[in-house]
Amino acid sequence: MSQKLFFAATVAVFAFGTAQAEEVEVTHWWTSGGEAAAVAEFAKAFDATGNKWVDGAIAGSGSTARPVMVSRITGGDPMGATQFNHGQQAQELVEAGLMRSLENVASEDGWRDIVHPSSILESCEIDGEIYCVPVNIHSQLWLWLSNDAFEKAGIEVPADWNAFVEAAPALREAGIQPLVIGQQPWQASLVLQNVVAAIAGPEIYAKIFNEKDVEAVNGPEMEKAFAALETARELAAGSNVQEWNQATTMVINGEAGGQVMGDWAQGEFAVAEKVAGEDYTCLPGLGLADIVSTGGDAFYFPAIEDPEITAAQEELARVMISPEAQVAFNLKKGSMPVRGDVDLDAANDCMRKGLDILANGTVVDGLDQVLSADAGNQLADLMIQFFNQPDMSVDDVKEGLIGILEYDS
Amino acid sequence: MAKANGSGRPSRLFRNLNAKIAAIPMILTAMVVFVGFSLWTVVYSFTKSGLLPRLDFVGLIQYERLWSNTKWLISIQNLVVFGACMLIFSFVIGFVLACLLDQKIRFEGVFRTILLYPFALSFVVTGVVWQWILNPDFGFQSIVRAAGWESFTFDPLNNGKIVMFGVVIAALWQGTGFVMVLLLAGLRGIDEEIWKATRIDGVPAWKTYLFVIVPMLRPVFVTALVIVTAGIVKVYDLVVAQTNGGPGISSEVPAKYVYDQMFLNQNLGQGFAASTMMLVTVAIIIIPWAYLEFGGRKRG
Numbered sequence: 001m002s003q004k005l006f007f008a009a010t011v012a013v014f015a016f017g018t019a020q021a022e023e024v025e026v027t028h029w030w031t032s033g034g035e036a037a038a039v040a041e042f043a044k045a046f047d048a049t050g051n052k053w054v055d056g057a058i059a060g061s062g063s064t065a066r067p068v069m070v071s072r073i074t075g076g077d078p079m080g081a082t083q084f085n086h087g088q089q090a091q092e093l094v095e096a097g098l099m100r101s102l103e104n105v106a107s108e109d110g111w112r113d114i115v116h117p118s119s120i121l122e123s124c125e126i127d128g129e130i131y132c133v134p135v136n137i138h139s140q141l142w143l144w145l146s147n148d149a150f151e152k153a154g155i156e157v158p159a160d161w162n163a164f165v166e167a168a169p170a171l172r173e174a175g176i177q178p179l180v181i182g183q184q185p186w187q188a189s190l191v192l193q194n195v196v197a198a199i200a201g202p203e204i205y206a207k208i209f210n211e212k213d214v215e216a217v218n219g220p221e222m223e224k225a226f227a228a229l230e231t232a233r234e235l236a237a238g239s240n241v242q243e244w245n246q247a248t249t250m251v252i253n254g255e256a257g258g259q260v261m262g263d264w265a266q267g268e269f270a271v272a273e274k275v276a277g278e279d280y281t282c283l284p285g286l287g288l289a290d291i292v293s294t295g296g297d298a299f300y301f302p303a304i305e306d307p308e309i310t311a312a313q314e315e316l317a318r319v320m321i322s323p324e325a326q327v328a329f330n331l332k333k334g335s336m337p338v339r340g341d342v343d344l345d346a347a348n349d350c351m352r353k354g355l356d357i358l359a360n361g362t363v364v365d366g367l368d369q370v371l372s373a374d375a376g377n378q379l380a381d382l383m384i385q386f387f388n389q390p391d392m393s394v395d396d397v398k399e400g401l402i403g404i405l406e407y408d409s
Numbered sequence: 410m411a412k413a414n415g416s417g418r419p420s421r422l423f424r425n426l427n428a429k430i431a432a433i434p435m436i437l438t439a440m441v442v443f444v445g446f447s448l449w450t451v452v453y454s455f456t457k458s459g460l461l462p463r464l465d466f467v468g469l470i471q472y473e474r475l476w477s478n479t480k481w482l483i484s485i486q487n488l489v490v491f492g493a494c495m496l497i498f499s500f501v502i503g504f505v506l507a508c509l510l511d512q513k514i515r516f517e518g519v520f521r522t523i524l525l526y527p528f529a530l531s532f533v534v535t536g537v538v539w540q541w542i543l544n545p546d547f548g549f550q551s552i553v554r555a556a557g558w559e560s561f562t563f564d565p566l567n568n569g570k571i572v573m574f575g576v577v578i579a580a581l582w583q584g585t586g587f588v589m590v591l592l593l594a595g596l597r598g599i600d601e602e603i604w605k606a607t608r609i610d611g612v613p614a615w616k617t618y619l620f621v622i623v624p625m626l627r628p629v630f631v632t633a634l635v636i637v638t639a640g641i642v643k644v645y646d647l648v649v650a651q652t653n654g655g656p657g658i659s660s661e662v663p664a665k666y667v668y669d670q671m672f673l674n675q676n677l678g679q680g681f682a683a684s685t686m687m688l689v690t691v692a693i694i695i696i697p698w699a700y701l702e703f704g705g706r707k708r709g
Contacts, residue, residue, distance in 0.1 A: 067672030070460065092460035092675065183655045240545075240567050242653070374459075374674040381480055381658055388569055388657025407474075 022312045024080030026299070027056035027072075029065035032245040034267020038333035042135075045325040051312050054080075061184060061243070063377075073098050078302030080309060081316055086123040086134055086298035087368040093300070094131050100303040105314050106130040111321065116340035117358070120294055123369050132298040133317045135326075136335035139292035139354055140190055140262040140366060141197050144269075145281040148254030149176045160287030161198065161228065164258060168235050171257045179235035180247040180256035181387060185380035187244055188387045191232050191260050192379070193367055197293065198286040200225040202362045209370045212409035214402050226394040232260070233387050251280065260286075262295070266334025266350055275348075282350040284357055292357045295366020296335065375408035447688060454681035462677055471682035481683065484661040487573050491662070492641040494577040495584070499637055500630075502581065503588030508618055510589070511596045521593070525586040532583065536650025539579035540566065566652055569659030576651055576660060583647075584640065588633050595629030596622065631702070642691055663687050 024046070030039045036057070043053035056079055058065035066089065069082045073093055084090045093099050106112070115121040115134060124132040143161065150157045150167065153174035158164040168178040181187050197205045200221040207216040216222065239256070241247050248268040250256035259265065266282070274280055285291035299320060301313045319325050326337040331346055336354055344355060357363075367376055382400040386392050457467045475481050506524060510517055527535065542548045545564035553561045565575030599622060607617045623630075645664035652660045663683060671680030 063673055067668075070672065070675075074461065089675075096461050183653070240656075242655075372675070374676045374679075377669070377674045384655070385479070385657045388655070388659065 022050075022308055023052040023054050024309065024312045024316055025054040025056045026081045026083075026316070027058060027065070027069050027079045028083035028297075029058050029060070029062050030083070031057050031059045032268060033271035034269075034332065034334060035264065037271065038267060038329050041328040041332055042320060042325060045319045045322070045328070046316055049315050049319060051315060053316075061186075063184070063186065073302050078304055080304070080313060081299050081301050083297055084132070084300055085295060085366075085368040086120070086132055087295075087366070087370070088372050089368065090132070090300050091126065094126050098303060099131050100301050100310070100313070101129045101131055102133065102301065102314075102317055103129040105317055109318065109321075114321075114339045114341060116338070117294060117363055119363075119365060119369070120296060120338055124298055132300045133320045134296060134298045134338045135320050136330050136333055137292075137294050137296045137338055137358065138262045138264055138335045138366070139284065139357075140295055141194050141285050141291055141293050141364075142263050142265070142350075143194070143258055143260055143283040143286050144248070144251055144265050145258040145283065146251045146254045146256065147279055147281060149174075149251075149257045152176065152254060153257075157281050158287070160283065162288075164287075165231055165235070168257070176254070177239050177250065177256040178258070179232060180239040180241065180250050180259050181232075181236045182244045182247045183240070183242045183384070184244060185377070185384035187247070187261070188383035189367070189376070189380040190262065191387075192229060192383050193293070194260050194286055195225045195228040195232070196222070197291055197364055198288045199228050201289070202291055202364050205364050208401075208405065209367060210365060212405040214405055217398055217402050217405070222398075226397065229386070229397070230394055233390065236387060237390070263334050263336075263350070263354060266348075267332065270332070270334060270348075276350045282353065284353055290357045290361035291364065292354055292361065293364050293366045295368050296338070372408055375404050378404045378407070450681050451685050451688075454678060454685045456678050458677035458681070460675040460677070467678075471678045472686075474679065475682050475686065480658050480661055481663070481666055483658055484663045484666045487660060487662055488641070488644075490573045491577055491580070491644065492638070494574070495580055495637065495641050496634075498577070498581050499585045499588045500633070502585050503633075504592055504623075506585070506589040507592035507596055510593055521590065525590050527583045528587045530583065532644075532647040533650040535579050535583045536647045539575070539582070540651045543575050543578075567656055569656050572652060572656065572660045576648060579651055580644070580647055584637065588637065591629055591633045591636075592626065595626040599625060642687065 026042075028039060030036060039055070039057075043055060046053045058068050062085065066084070069079070069084075070093065072079060073082070074096075078098070090099060111121060111130065112118070117137075120134045120137060121130065124130050124134060143164070145157055145164070147157050149171060153167070153170045153176060155167050155170050158167050164178075171178045181191060196208065200219075204216050204219065204221050204225075207213040208222075239247070239250075241250065244261060244265070245268055247256070247259050248261060248265045249272075251259045251265075252269060252272045252274060263282075269276070269280055276282060299317070301317065304310065304313075320329075321338070323339065323342045326339060326342050327344060327346075330337045331344070331351075334351065336351065336358055337344065340359070344351065347355065367379075371379065379401070382397065382404070386397050453462050453464075454471055455466050455468060456463060457465045457470075510520060510524075514520070530538075543550075543564065543566045545551065545562075545567060550561060550563045553563070565571045565578075603621065603625075604617070607621060612621075643664050644662055645668065648654060648660055648662050648665055654661045654665060664687070667680045667683045667687070669680075670676050670683060
């Protein structure tokens with residue numbers, strides 16, 4: 001009993017102690033090489049303001065980290081700030097009053113004018129108030145190719161998905177895995193997202209995922225997309241890595257021909273000191289369409305009744321959206337800045353392509369922005385099942401997808 | 410339990426009053442935690458709770474969705490396969506090992522320690538270790554291939570059809586030693602006179618084990634059965650560490666479904682519905698059995 005009391009006392013003292021210092025614990029799931037380097041930029045910029053960034057990295061991608069974050073917030077042990085993908089992941093937390101509004105900071109600094117495209121900030125807005133700081137834009141619509149792998153197979157690096165499919169047999173012959181997809185379910189749904197956006201087209205994409213239009217799923221454009229999905233399953237047969245960065249590593253080492261992955265893969269190439277265009281090739285929209293999606297990461301700030309922490313939170317929010325931190329962070333992360341007015345001279349070819357499309361091309365919403373967490377995960381389960389069962393038909397996917405859309409609307 | 414059942418006169422209520430008062434905190438805890446929270450879960454399984462619990466009743470919708478969900482159906486199927494294999498093999502192997510150790514062999518303590526040692530490891534460690542051993546690229550398969558048998562294929566964790574057996578292997582490695590030790594303790598409790606009697610009658614040892622000793626060990630078997638079954642129903646960490654439900658969703662289990670629904674999909678209602686179904690299933694098995702097991706005692 002006395003031991004318990006002692007424990008409680010030390011915890012209390014410790015909690016009291018941390019509340020005094022202006023330390024802000026920030027939880028996120030950025031643990032791969034490129035991601036960790038990027039988040040260190042935020043930490044550096046925040047520490048420069050005289051506060052202290054306490055890093056609360058949670059390993060194992062968002063699906064492992066989010067439950068931890070949510071249970072800490074709902075369980076009354078909130079951190080100072082936490083990452084979520086903007087969209088609906090934190091919506092209920094906001095509605096329950098567990099997150100603080102950043103409206104005063106946002107309107108004071110004019111976030112609505114500087115954030116581009118505006119849909120990014122709209123995803124942070126609930127009932128007219130802004131609850132999160134968007135920090136980057138990640139397009140999930142990229143195909144990454146290993147130039148090494150194609151050289152080994154003695155063929156040219158394909159310029160689009162169709163050429164890639166044609167090159168696949170040669171890759172197999174050379175003992176190279178044509179397409180690598182990790183076993184995390186969301187990676188499989190990323191492939192669906194890509195084929196819908198690039199092959200069925202952005203209008204169909206918006207109809208299906210934004211408007212939840214079931215009719216569109218049965219349309220002729222989607223037939224082509226589903227056929228491509230089936231092809232992707234054949235190309236991915238035999239890939240048995242788990243994490244997305246292990247898959248990217250295979251592409252970096254030339255053990256795999258290509259990977260469909262968001263532009264965060266860019267960070268891994270950068271850490272491995274690979275050069276875009278020389279060592280690897282990036283194709284937006286599977287090389288078929290100039291298209292990017294606007295999913296991304298945002299930071300939410302749990303409501304804490306301590307004026308010092310509150311002030312530090314506001315400071316952190318300002319740091320994250322400041323032009324300097326945006327440039328430093330996004331260059332390391334391989335993502336695009338959320339403001340159109342910053343200078344990204346140091347951006348490499350791939351990022352430049354993305355920025356150009358963002359400015360002039362087609363932009364679609366990321367799945368996290370338009371689907372509930374429930375629907376998103378059901379979709380991921382459906383897709384990972386499809387990729388692991390060669391006998392599962394496209395019709396089953398169609399039926400499953402319709403069910404999920406109906407459920408979510 | 411038995412005492413409470415046997416109470417006839419009201420005065421018995423006040424017997425051992427101190428002990429009963431001392432037990433009140435535990436009784437309260439049990440009532441609130443086990444009964445109260447279970448009821449709470451059942452009630453909320455009829456709601457549309459998302460990330461946070463909300464009393465927004467929607468009838469049986471969560472259950473309809475549950476039973477039309479492939480992932481849940483696969484989970485149930487997997488649990489049946491896993492449970493059947495675990496029960497049969499852990500008891501058969503455990504009993505055989507216990508009998509062998511019971512032969513008064515030398516270094517018994519050493520063997521007992523070796524066989525029980527895996528039980529000291531958590532399921533997470535067990536899962537990771539066996540994930541490595543069963544990895545076709547650098548585990549068991551590659552060793553056999555390197556030894557010369559080129560076409561040898563044993564990759565249960567990458568084959569959805571047999572992945573559950575890969576999980577069973579790891580679970581058996583971890584849990585069989587425990588069954589063995591329980592049964593061994595039971596065997597040590599058998600009166601030496603029984604052995605003498607059967608020897609005089611010329612009954613072979615294996616027959617004695619099967620027809621005399623096993624029935625005598627019934628209480629020990631029941632204890633082991635309850636513990637092993639509880640472990641089967643709640644299996645979660647082993648699967649998460651070893652396969653994370655994969656490949657695809659072919660090694661999902663109900664407890665993982667509950668967790669995924671509650672915390673990944675932010676759909677508490679669905680998670681509660683699934684856990685209520687787990688509770689109902691267990692109750693259907695336990696209640697008739699408990700009735701037969703303890704209800705019959707009244708005459709004694």
